[in-house]
Structures are given as C-alpha cells and as structure tokens.
Amino acid sequence: MFSQPRLASIGLVVTLVFTSLWLLFQLFSFDHGFSAWDTTDAGYPSYLNVHRLPASDAETIAELPPRRRRIVAFATSFVMHGDVYMAFAKTVGDAMDAEGGNNQTIHLFAKDFSFGFQEVVDQLNLWTHRGIRGTHEELVEHVNKSSQDGGIDLIVFGTCEFDLNVWHNDLVDAWNLRASDDKFKIVCGVHNVDDVNWQRHIPYWARRNAIRLLPIADHVRKTFADRFAMQAESPEPVLYTAGYDHIPIDVHVPLLDIPELPIKPLPRHLSKAVIQGTFSVDRRNYPGIFRDLITSLNEDPGAWGYHPLEGRKSFVPDASSPAPPFQLLLVGSGWLDIPEELAYVVTMHTDLRYNDFYKLIANCDIVIPAFADNTYLTVQASSTVALAAELNVPILVTNRTRRAYGYIDDSRAVITRPAAMPEVQALKALRTGDASAFLSSDPADIGQPIGNLQPVREAVMHMVREGWVRDRQGWDEWKHGVRMKNRYVAEKILRDMP
Numbered sequence: 001m002f003s004q005p006r007l008a009s010i011g012l013v014v015t016l017v018f019t020s021l022w023l024l025f026q027l028f029s030f031d032h033g034f035s036a037w038d039t040t041d042a043g044y045p046s047y048l049n050v051h052r053l054p055a056s057d058a059e060t061i062a063e064l065p066p067r068r069r070r071i072v073a074f075a076t077s078f079v080m081h082g083d084v085y086m087a088f089a090k091t092v093g094d095a096m097d098a099e100g101g102n103n104q105t106i107h108l109f110a111k112d113f114s115f116g117f118q119e120v121v122d123q124l125n126l127w128t129h130r131g132i133r134g135t136h137e138e139l140v141e142h143v144n145k146s147s148q149d150g151g152i153d154l155i156v157f158g159t160c161e162f163d164l165n166v167w168h169n170d171l172v173d174a175w176n177l178r179a180s181d182d183k184f185k186i187v188c189g190v191h192n193v194d195d196v197n198w199q200r201h202i203p204y205w206a207r208r209n210a211i212r213l214l215p216i217a218d219h220v221r222k223t224f225a226d227r228f229a230m231q232a233e234s235p236e237p238v239l240y241t242a243g244y245d246h247i248p249i250d251v252h253v254p255l256l257d258i259p260e261l262p263i264k265p266l267p268r269h270l271s272k273a274v275i276q277g278t279f280s281v282d283r284r285n286y287p288g289i290f291r292d293l294i295t296s297l298n299e300d301p302g303a304w305g306y307h308p309l310e311g312r313k314s315f316v317p318d319a320s321s322p323a324p325p326f327q328l329l330l331v332g333s334g335w336l337d338i339p340e341e342l343a344y345v346v347t348m349h350t351d352l353r354y355n356d357f358y359k360l361i362a363n364c365d366i367v368i369p370a371f372a373d374n375t376y377l378t379v380q381a382s383s384t385v386a387l388a389a390e391l392n393v394p395i396l397v398t399n400r401t402r403r404a405y406g407y408i409d410d411s412r413a414v415i416t417r418p419a420a421m422p423e424v425q426a427l428k429a430l431r432t433g434d435a436s437a438f439l440s441s442d443p444a445d446i447g448q449p450i451g452n453l454q455p456v457r458e459a460v461m462h463m464v465r466e467g468w469v470r471d472r473q474g475w476d477e478w479k480h481g482v483r484m485k486n487r488y489v490a491e492k493i494l495r496d497m498p
Contacts, residue, residue: 061491067099068496069154069185071131071147075109075139076158076189077166082113083354084216084383085158085189086126087254091483091490092156093128105131107152109139116353123355124256139167143174146182153184154494156214160188161195168201175208186211187493193223193379203242212248212493217381218406221249248498250489253407253482254383255390261362263472269323270431270468271305272364274393276384279334279348284370286336292424293328294341303432306345314343326431328368331361358391366415366430366468367395368423377404389413389482392475394468396426407482411466412474418459420450430468435460 074089089106096104106129113121121127132142145151155171157163164186175183186205190213205211215221232245277284297315301308305325306315317325330336331349338346349360361367367388369376376382377400385405388395395408398419402409417426421438429435439451439460451457491497 061098061488064491065495065497067494069494070096070104071107071150071152072105072154072156072494073107073109073139073142073152074156074158075136075167076111076163077136078159078162079111079114081158081189081191082110082117083120083256084254085156086117086121087256088156088189088214088252088486088490090124090126090128090256091252091486092494093126095487095490095494096129104129105150107131107134107142109134109136109142110158111136115351115357116355120256120354123259126256136166140170140174143171143184144177146178148182151178151182151184153182154187155184156187156189158189160190160213161192161198164188164198164201168204172204175210183208183210185493185496188213190215190220190224191380193220193227202244202247203238206242206244206247209243209246212250214250214252214489214493215381216252216254216383216386217404218251219377219404220379220381221251223379224249246498248492250492251406252486252489254386255479255482255486258358258362258390261392264363264365266469268365268469270326270365270427271324272327272329273366273368273427274329274331274361274364275368275370276331276361276387277382278332279330279336279350281336281372283372283375285372286330286370288422289328289368289370289424290339290342290346292422293345294339296424296428297341297345300428300437303428304345309341313340315341315345317344323431326427329360329364331357361387361393362391364393366427367393368427369395369397369401370423371401377401381405389475389479392470392472394470396423407485410478412470412478415463415466415468416459417463418456420453420456421460421463426463429460429464433464435464 072092074085076085089108093106096106106127108127108130109132112118132138134142139152139155142150143152143155147153157167171186178184188211202211213221213224215224228244228247228249231239232243234240275284275286275289279286281287297304297306298309301315302318302321304315305318305321305323307318309315326345328342328346329349330346331352333351335350336348338348352360367384369382369384371377371382385395385401385408389408394413394415396415396417397408399416400419402414402416408414415426415430417423421429425435425438429438439457440449442449444450451460
C-alpha cells in the first residue's frame with residue numbers, strides 16, 4: 001500500500017492535471033462569459049453594437065413570464081437627460097433583438113438632443129426597432145390608439161418630474177378610451193425625490209397598477225421606497241388606498257458602451273483629475289477643493305509639479321519635475337471664479353459636444369465627485385458616477401458613496417478614500433505614493449496626529465497600496481455585471497413583473 005505522503009503527491013498531480021485541462025478548455029472555448037458583450041446576434045453586423053446574452057443568462061430570461069409590452073414610446077418634454085433615457089432605450093432594444101420578430105417598435109417623442117448627442121445615438125446604435133421620431137406634442141395621438149391599431153402599450157418618461165405634469169390629463173383620457181384589456185403602463189425616469197410637485201399624480205396611476213419608477217442609483221430607489229412606505233401607512237384614505245408600497249422601483253444604470261477609449265501608458269503619474277457637472281457651489285464643493293489645493297501647494301509645491309510662489313501670484317509649472325504638473329479640469333456649464341494662485345492648475349471646459357466631452361474626460365486619470373452636501377447621497381443621483389465608469393476612469397469615493405450608489409460598490413471601478421481624508425489629500429497621496437504628510441498632520445488641532453487612529457491609518461495605507469490605476473479586464477468584467485442587471489430590469493418591465 002502507498003504511504004500517506006505518496007497518496008498526497010499522487011492526488012496533487014491528478015488535481016494539477018485536471019486543473020490544467022480545465023484552464024485550456026476555458027482558454028479555447030468560444031463562449032467566454034464576459035466577451036459575449038463584444039459579439040453580436042446572428043444576422044447583425046458588428047457595427048450595430050447589438051449585445052448578446054451568454055447562453056446561461058438567455059436561458060434564465062427564457063424562464064420569465066411572457067413578454068407583454070411591444071410598442072414602447074420614450075417621451076419627454078425636458079431637453080436634458082437624453083444620455084440617461086436613451087441608455088435605457090438601448091437596453092430595451094437589446095431585449096427586443098433577443099426575442100426577434102417584427103412586431104416590436106420603439107418610438108421617440110422628444111425635443112432635439114442637445115450638445116450633439118444625436119451623433120452618439122447614431123454611432124452607438126442606441127435607438128433600434130425605430131418607429132416614429134416625433135415632437136413631444138405628438139405622443140398623445142399614438143397613445144389614444146388601441147394596440148391593434150399600433151397604439152403604444154408602454155411609455156417611458158425621461159424626466160417624470162416634468163413629464164407627468166405635462167401629460168397626466170391627456171393620459172387619463174387615453175386610459176379611459178382604451179379597452180380594459182388594452183391598457184398602457186408608465187415608466188417614470190426619476191431624478192430627485194424632493195421634487196414632489198408631480199408626485200400628486202402617482203395615486204391615480206398606482207391604483208391602476210400602471211406606474212413604476214426608474215432611478216439611476218440604489219440610494220434614490222431606497223429613498224423613494226421609504227417615502228412610499230410612509231405614505232402607504234398614512235391615515236389619509238386617499239393615500240393608504242393607493243398601494244404605494246406596491247409601486248415597483250427598479251434601477252437602470254446609464255452605462256453607454258463608448259468606443260475607442262484611450263489606452264494609457266504604464267507606468268504613469270496621476271496628473272489629470274476632473275470634476276464634472278454644473279459650476280454651482282450648491283452642488284459641488286469647488287471652494288473647498290480650491291482652498292485645500294492652495295494649502296497643499298504652499299506646503300509642498302514639488303509634489304504637484306509646481307514651483308513655490310516666491311512672490312508670484314500664481315503657482316507656475318516646474319519643467320524639471322519628474323512628473324507632469326497636476327491639472328484639475330472643471331467640465332460642465334456655467335461660470336466660476338478661479339483663485340489667481342490656481343491659474344495654471346485649473347482649467348474650465350464648458351458646453352462641449354458629447355463626443356468632445358467623452359474624449360476629454362476619458363483622457364483623465366481620476367474623477368472627483370466633490371459633492372457639496374448629502375443631496376447626491378440621499379435624494380438625487382449624479383450621472384457623473386456612471387460617466388466615469390463608462391469611460392474607464394476611476395472615481396474617488398468614500399465607502400458611503402459606494403454603498404449609496406450600489407453598482408460602484410466594487411474596487412474594480414472606484415478608488416476608495418477614508419472619509420477622514422479630504423479629496424485633495426487623497427489625490428496627493430495617490431500621486432506621490434506617500435501619505436505620510438497627511439498621517440502626521442493634526443487637522444483638528446488636538447495635539448494628536450490623525451495617523452494615530454489605527455483604522456484611519458490602515459484605510460489610508462490600503463488606498464495607497466491599491467493605487468489609482470484600474471485594468472481593462474477589470475473594467476470589462478465589472479461592466480458586464482452591471483449590464484446584466486440592466487438587461488434583467490428591462491425584461492421585468494417589458495413583462496409587467498413587479
């Protein structure tokens with residue numbers, strides 16, 4: 001008989017052989033899970049950007065209830081948010097592609113897209129199964145028709161905060177005109193829980209089981225659900241009889257498949273950070289970022305690639321620096337006064353066309369949320385978070401932000417700073433690979449370095465060790481998971497699933 005060590009050696013060899021064979025099989029298999037998003041359905045050329053589900057996911061969807069909604073209208077009276085609702089139009093189109101058949105249509109009733117977004121719609125094939133392209137005023141005549149006459153059976157509003165106020169009365173008339181077995185459903189793209197004016201229309205549609213909400217992040221879904229739960233338990237009959245706690249609320253992440261993203265050289269230094277959004281100090285903490293940058297530049301200009309002021313009004317780039325000088329890009333609309341000290345550090349880019357906008361941000365190293373308060377973590381979602389991800393640019397967040405948005409709670413897509421470490425301090429540590437200045441500092445002026453707090457010190461060191469570069473494979477795998485969830489949401493909605 002073999003001795004125990006001998007048996008263990010044989011077992012190890014057998015395990016290694018089988019493992020090697022399994023890896024070879026995976027390597028040469030034609031069905032590589034994540035890469036399925038880079039292929040197309042049979043009959044669709046690759047330039048049409050048609051996403052195909054892997055077999056296992058397609059089998060899961062085949063087990064769902066039958067498809068109920070086939071004539072879908074995307075409509076809005078608001079000029080913005082095209083990049084959000086057309087991302088959902090793409091997901092709905094992919095679901096229709098998978099089912100096949102000629103009886104599925106997507107209409108679009110909206111104002112012309114702003115900032116050249118129509119180019120993106122065409123380039124990325126966001127609008128498939130194209131039906132009518134009409135103005136927003138033309139929606140109602142197509143809702144008034146029965147489904148047998150081509151009437152719409154699902155309406156997706158891009159911004160319900162505006163749209164339901166505009167169309168509620170006409171939709172009530174259309175609802176009453178249509179037969180009891182031929183009613184439509186409403187999907188409300190929602191953006192701000194605290195915008196309550198339009199919400200007075202919700203009970204009417206909730207009583208008819210005809211409305212559902214579609215925010216772009218988990219925390220907005222949760223806040224709506226909490227508010228609805230309170231209304232469901234209201235002592236007022238008009239509220240507690242509306243079935244608020246049965247209104248479906250899903251999340252669809254507007255994650256476009258932007259082509260030709262730059263391949264950035266390695267190794268490289270963190271030299272370009274971007275804050276994206278309206279130039280409003282009520283929304284983003286521009287004054288705090290500017291203040292902290294000036295303080296850090298005064299303390300250690302060389303770490304940022306600049307000369308000391310030495311009597312100058314502005315920090316000037318140091319051509320002899322081993323790393324390119326740090327730049328902070330502000331991308332959005334409006335105007336801000338930039339401190340004179342930062343004249344060579346901060347640049348403003350306003351009102352860009354979408355393709356230029358994507359190109360500029362995609363060439364940055366890191367996105368800074370710079371949220372001014374809790375708004376973007378409770379009642380609103382910032383599309384900047386999805387924008388960073390779709391462009392493969394990691395965003396600097398806290399654990400609270402990761403949990404709030406949900407879909408970015410993954411180290412493949414974000415850089416996580418401890419909440420005790422301000423954004424500018426985190427940028428410096430990531431740029432230099434050295435957090436000692438922050439850890440030895442005493443921001444509260446209590447006679448104790450902040451690094452003495454072990455959990456903070458460990459979180460800072462973990463951030464620095466993990467670094468700020470994210471690899472392409474990690475991005476692709478993470479995006480695949482998000483898009484699978486998006487696809488399931490679209491299937492639920494098209495099948496009237498709660």
